[in-house]
Amino acid sequence: MPQFPSTSAPPALDFQQVRKTYPGQPQPALHDLTLRVPRGSRMGIIGRSGAGKSTLVRLISGLDHADSGVLFARGEAVHGPQLRAHQARTGLVFQQFNLLAQRTALQNVALPLELRGVPRARRDALAREQLRLVGLEALADRYPAQLSGGQKQRVGIARALVTGPDLLLADEATSALDPETSASILSLLLDIQQERDLTLVIVTHQMEVVRAVTTHVAVLDRGTIVETGETGTVLRAPQHPVTRALLGAHRPQVPLADHETLRHLTLPDLNPDTLAALGRSGARLVQAQAHPQGVDVWLAVSAHLPLHLPGSAPLAVGA
Numbered sequence: 001m002p003q004f005p006s007t008s009a010p011p012a013l014d015f016q017q018v019r020k021t022y023p024g025q026p027q028p029a030l031h032d033l034t035l036r037v038p039r040g041s042r043m044g045i046i047g048r049s050g051a052g053k054s055t056l057v058r059l060i061s062g063l064d065h066a067d068s069g070v071l072f073a074r075g076e077a078v079h080g081p082q083l084r085a086h087q088a089r090t091g092l093v094f095q096q097f098n099l100l101a102q103r104t105a106l107q108n109v110a111l112p113l114e115l116r117g118v119p120r121a122r123r124d125a126l127a128r129e130q131l132r133l134v135g136l137e138a139l140a141d142r143y144p145a146q147l148s149g150g151q152k153q154r155v156g157i158a159r160a161l162v163t164g165p166d167l168l169l170a171d172e173a174t175s176a177l178d179p180e181t182s183a184s185i186l187s188l189l190l191d192i193q194q195e196r197d198l199t200l201v202i203v204t205h206q207m208e209v210v211r212a213v214t215t216h217v218a219v220l221d222r223g224t225i226v227e228t229g230e231t232g233t234v235l236r237a238p239q240h241p242v243t244r245a246l247l248g249a250h251r252p253q254v255p256l257a258d259h260e261t262l263r264h265l266t267l268p269d270l271n272p273d274t275l276a277a278l279g280r281s282g283a284r285l286v287q288a289q290a291h292p293q294g295v296d297v298w299l300a301v302s303a304h305l306p307l308h309l310p311g312s313a314p315l316a317v318g319a
């Protein structure tokens, strides 16, 4: 019998009714949290401060456990004897890099292998290979203090990959970096995810991070997922007020006429037909930015006129 890839592979992560309350807190940090992260996807988990992102990261990384409900990883519950196996297959990338100051880049990357007792020659060879992958082979002998923020994060990514994980969890991995460096780190994560066929979970408070790299998004608010779906769909037609607010955070500051309102859309592209349709609808293009899911546009539209654009209904989105 020929072997076909299984289409019913379990999700990389599957949260089922997960609840977590910190001691002494009246409200749970996570409650009724149900979320599936498809294998091989790039899932963005976005939420405002206090939404429960760090708590979620602690559960995925196995540093903490749910009070009730179950987190499954690759089809197996993450607790007891499965916890170590899950941790071994999960790479973590942190906002503050978490590098050891007294170790070189190479020694930092090799650390997870050292902790597993891998002999020195083997671990150094593997660590060097990861540093090459992130473009830092030439800086292998530098100490963290001799590296820029972006370089430190590259070391952090190399360290996360050195044990050959199938799941990479990036916790606000670009929040401490300037926009240009942040873009290059996101592009590196995207390349690595595709090359190694990993599942990438990116936890962030920044919608531009979700937009830049993810295939799926889940919006976390007050400990629960309020909206989830494919990134293109959610950004084109966000259903929940929190999603809209997160999208609206980058609302451009432009003067509007009395009859105009500002609307945000994600279009598949911005071709001559779309531009002509905008003109006919009396809409002014205020800002446009291309990204993998299409083109993110802000329009000043007349409150009196309906807006019809080719191939992009429904358009009722945005702030």
Ligand code: ADP
Residues within 6 Å of the ligand: 022, 023, 025, 028, 029, 047, 048, 049, 050, 051, 052, 053, 054, 055, 056
């Ligand atoms: P985020 O990372 O999205 O800012 P957190 O997961 O840190 O959110 O926090 C979620 C909720 O849990 C908040 O109300 C926060 O105050 C509370 N919380 C987080 N960590 C602790 C803790 N160690 N002890 C008590 N409450 C906590």
